[in-house]
Amino acid sequence: MDTTMFCFQCEQTAGCAGCMGAAGVCGKTAATAQVQDELTGALVGLALTVQAAKAAEGVKAAVCDEADNVTMEGLFATLTNVDFDDASLRALTARAHAERDRIAAALGVEAASDYDLALLWNAPEDVRSLKSLVLFGLRGVAAYAYHAAVLGYRDEAVSASLHQGLASLADNEAGADELLPLALRVGEVNLRCMELLDQANTETFGTPEPTQVARTIEPGPFIVVSGHDLLDLKLVLDQAAGRGVNVYTHGELLPAHAYPLFKQYPHLRGNLGTAWQNQREEFANLPAPILFTTNCLMPPAASYADRVFTTGPVAFPGMARIDANKDFGPVIESALELGGFAEPRAVAAEEGAWLTTGFGHGAILGSADAVVDAVKQGAISHFFLVGGCDGARPG
Numbered sequence: 001m002d003t004t005m006f007c008f009q010c011e012q013t014a015g016c017a018g019c020m021g022a023a024g025v026c027g028k029t030a031a032t033a034q035v036q037d038e039l040t041g042a043l044v045g046l047a048l049t050v051q052a053a054k055a056a057e058g059v060k061a062a063v064c065d066e067a068d069n070v071t072m073e074g075l076f077a078t079l080t081n082v083d084f085d086d087a088s089l090r091a092l093t094a095r096a097h098a099e100r101d102r103i104a105a106a107l108g109v110e111a112a113s114d115y116d117l118a119l120l121w122n123a124p125e126d127v128r129s130l131k132s133l134v135l136f137g138l139r140g141v142a143a144y145a146y147h148a149a150v151l152g153y154r155d156e157a158v159s160a161s162l163h164q165g166l167a168s169l170a171d172n173e174a175g176a177d178e179l180l181p182l183a184l185r186v187g188e189v190n191l192r193c194m195e196l197l198d199q200a201n202t203e204t205f206g207t208p209e210p211t212q213v214a215r216t217i218e219p220g221p222f223i224v225v226s227g228h229d230l231l232d233l234k235l236v237l238d239q240a241a242g243r244g245v246n247v248y249t250h251g252e253l254l255p256a257h258a259y260p261l262f263k264q265y266p267h268l269r270g271n272l273g274t275a276w277q278n279q280r281e282e283f284a285n286l287p288a289p290i291l292f293t294t295n296c297l298m299p300p301a302a303s304y305a306d307r308v309f310t311t312g313p314v315a316f317p318g319m320a321r322i323d324a325n326k327d328f329g330p331v332i333e334s335a336l337e338l339g340g341f342a343e344p345r346a347v348a349a350e351e352g353a354w355l356t357t358g359f360g361h362g363a364i365l366g367s368a369d370a371v372v373d374a375v376k377q378g379a380i381s382h383f384f385l386v387g388g389c390d391g392a393r394p395g
Contacts (some may be wrong), residue, residue, distance in 0.1 A: 004020060004021060004025060004030050004372075005019060005020060005021070005022070005023070005029075005030035005033035005034070006018055006019070006033070007019045007024050007028070007033050008021050008132075009079075009080060009132075009135075009136050009139070010025075010026065010028060010080040012025050012080075013025060013061050019033075024251070026080050026081050027298060027299035027300070028080075028084060029083065029084075029085065031086065032085075032086055032089070033133050034083055035086045035089045035090060035093075036077075036078040036089060037075055037082075037117040038079055038093060038114070038233055039074050039077070039089050039090075039092055039093045040074070040075075040115075040117055040175050041072045041114040041115040041116060041117055041137070042093045042096040042097055042114045043070075043071055043075065043096050043166055044075075044097070044112075044114065044115035044164075044166045044169050044170050045097075045100055045111070045112040045113055045114040045115060045165075046067065046071065046096045046097075046099055046100040046103075046112075046166075046168040047071070047110045047114075047162070047163040047164070047165075047166035048112035048166075048167045048170060049100045049102060049103050049109065049110075049111055050067055050103060050163045051163060051164065051167045051174070052107075052109040052110065052112070053103050053104075053107045053109050054124055056107040056109060058086070065154075066099055067099050067103065067163075068154070068159040068162070069149070070092065070095045070096050070099055071096075071142065071159075071162050071163065072142045072145050072146045072149060072162070073092060073142075073146065073164070073313055074092045074093075074095075074096060074142075075138055075139045075142035075143075075368055076139070076142050076143045076146050076294075076313045077089060077092055077255045077313045077315075078139060079139050079140075079143060079295055080295065080296075080314055080347065081276075081295045081296040081297050081298060082294065082295045082296075082297065082314055083315045083316075084289070084299065084312060084313060084315065084316045084317065085316055085317050086261060086317070087317075088315040089315075100112065100208065107248050110379075112170075115170045115232050116312075119172065120132070120135070120349060121198055126175070126176045126179075127174070127175065127176070127179065129225040130176060130179035130180060130182075130183055131168075131169055131179060133183045133186075134165050134168065134169065134179065134182055134183050134186055135166075135169060137183065137186035137190060138161075138162055138165045138166065138186060140161065140190060141158065141161070141186065141189055141190045141193050141255035142162060142195045143161070143295075144194055144196070144314060145158050145162070145189070145192040145196070145197075145295070145347070146224060146313065147192070147194050147197055147200070147228060147229065147294075148196045148197045148199075148200040148287070150231050151199065151200040151201070151204050151227070151230075151231060152200070153196055153197075153199060153200035153238075154196075155192065155193070155196050157189070157192065158189055158192060158193050158196065161185070161186070161189040165182065165185075165186055168182055190193075193198070198361075201230060201259070201269070204230075204231075204261070205230060205234075205256075205259035205260070205261040205262065206261050207259075207260070207360070207362040207363075208255060208258035208259055208358045208359075208360040209260070209358050209362075209363055210355065210356060210357075210358040210359060210363055211258045211263075211357055211358045212354050212355070213249075213254065213257045213270055213271045213354065213355045213356070213357055214269065214270035214271075214322075214328055214347060214353070214354060215271060215272070215352065215353055215354060215355060216270065216272055216344050216345065216346050216353060217270070217272060217340070217341055217344065217345045217346070218246055218269055218341075219244045219340065219341055219343055219344060220244065220245075220246065220339070220341075220342060221238060221244060221246070221287055221288070221335040221336050221338065221339055221340045222245060222247065222248055222269070222288045222335060222340045223240065223246070223247050223248070223270050223288060223290075223291060223331055223332070223335045224248050224249075224250050224273075224283075224286065224289070224290045225248070225249055225250065225253055225289055225291045225292065225293060225294055225295065226250040226251050226252075226253060226276075226279070226290060226291065226296075227251070227252070227253055227291075227292075227293030227294035227295065227296075227298075227312075227314065228248075228252055228253060228293065228294045228295070228310075228312065229240060229253075229293035229294050229312060230253075230259070230327070231258055232293040232311060232312065233247075233249070233253060233262070233268075233293070234261070234262070235326050235328060236291065236331065236332075237262075237265045237267065237329050239327075239328050239329065239332060240267060240328075240332050240335075241265070241267065243332055243336070244336070245267065245332055245335045245336065246267050246268075246269045246271055246340075247267055247268050247269065248268075248270055248271060248272040249267075249268075249271045249272070250271065250272050250273050250279070250290070251272075251273070251275070251276040251279070251296065252269045252276065252296075253293075254355065254356065254357050255357050255360075256268075256301075257270075257271070257357055257358070258358025258360070265364075272286075276295075276296040276298075277296075277298070278299055280298055280300075280301045280347065283300075283301075283303075283304045283307075284301060284302070284303040284304055286307070286340045287306060287339060287340050287341060288307070288326070288334075288335055288338055288340055289307045289308075289309055289331050289334040289338065290304065290306065290307055290308050290309070290329050291309045291310075291311065291322070291328070292309070292310045292311070292314045293311055293312055293314065293368055294313060294314060295314070297310070297314050297316060299316065300319065301340075305318070305319070307334065307338070308320065309321070309322055309330070309331050309334075310322070311323075311326070327356050328344030355385075
């Protein structure tokens with residue numbers, strides 16, 4: 001296996017050019033990067049087989065949710081800061097192969113070979129750039145689609161676009177004229193997928209509303225839940241009810257506090273810490289377990305590695321894992337054993353005692369008239385759009 005890697009899929013890649021050494025900025029090793037490329041190649045092979053099957057009679061009986069599931073999960077797992085575990089990545093590759101072979105046998109089509117991503121990385125610059133834009137865009141679409149699917153919301157057009165986009169990567173004759181419209185199409189599908197996820201979240205948990213969130217950790221046992229998975233947070237809260245264990249969100253799970261359903265849980269106490277990239281410092285002396293439901297996981301430091309639990313698409317070698325049955329009992333027992341702080345504690349106190357979240361489109365559009373009037377009166381002079389994850393740099 002190669003001892004060097006090539007990865008340039010995130011905005012924090014080395015030198016803004018690509019991670020090409022023994023490990024990436026995120027902590028991913030060269031070996032894991034290669035396994036992720038192999039998984040992606042297997043997903044392309046599955047997509048090619050699905051596309052071939054779509055012209056066959058009875059395709060609906062053969063191309064079922066499992067093909068979509070393994071594609072969503074596989075693409076999600078290869079996002080930055082999600083899955084660092086070679087064994088779980090290989091298991092996803094095996095699932096992709098099994099589903100490809102099942103579809104091929106059921107419909108009498110040929111099972112496509114895995115795609116070699118070296119063909120993409122070594123393609124002419126325009127082709128490499130556009131295909132990479134398509135691939136990385138599909139990874140993001142898959143993450144949104146995964147979160148919607150766990151809440152029971154799916155869209156056939158979104159699922160089909162994942163297979164269509166992946167299959168296009170194997171077209172070695174495609175040039176910029178074909179690939180640019182495809183990249184734009186991925187953007188259109190992503191907008192539809194965000195709409196689907198918004199529908200899933202609001203119909204399940206209610207429409208977010210501006211909410212103040214405490215940043216002080218109360219005395220006693222507690223659990224920190226990180227990531228983006230609202231359903232996992234609800235399951236933790238349900239299972240921890242009446243156990244004397246408080247729950248705090250971390251990182252990009254902060255907006256959960258704005259959903260009306262979560263306001264019904266008195267033991268959802270607040271939000272811990274600052275941006276995701278500070279977790280190694282903020283978790284170092286934390287007397288509580290940390291559950292990662294999705295990205296962003298950094299390689300855990302030795303100071304807290306024995307308190308990390310993962311679930312869903314997140315994995316790291318040697319870390320305790322909560323499987324698909326979602327029994328969070330081990331996390332709760334860990335919280336009770338560790339005991340939490342003896343006195344109220346402010347983590348990152350310099351940032352202030354409260355955060356305000358919940359300014360989704362429902363809240364903004366509901367105040368549109370007042371905002372427009374404030375602009376006309378000069379009371380509002382600027383709007384700031386914040387896109388993407390927490391930044392690593394001040395400002």
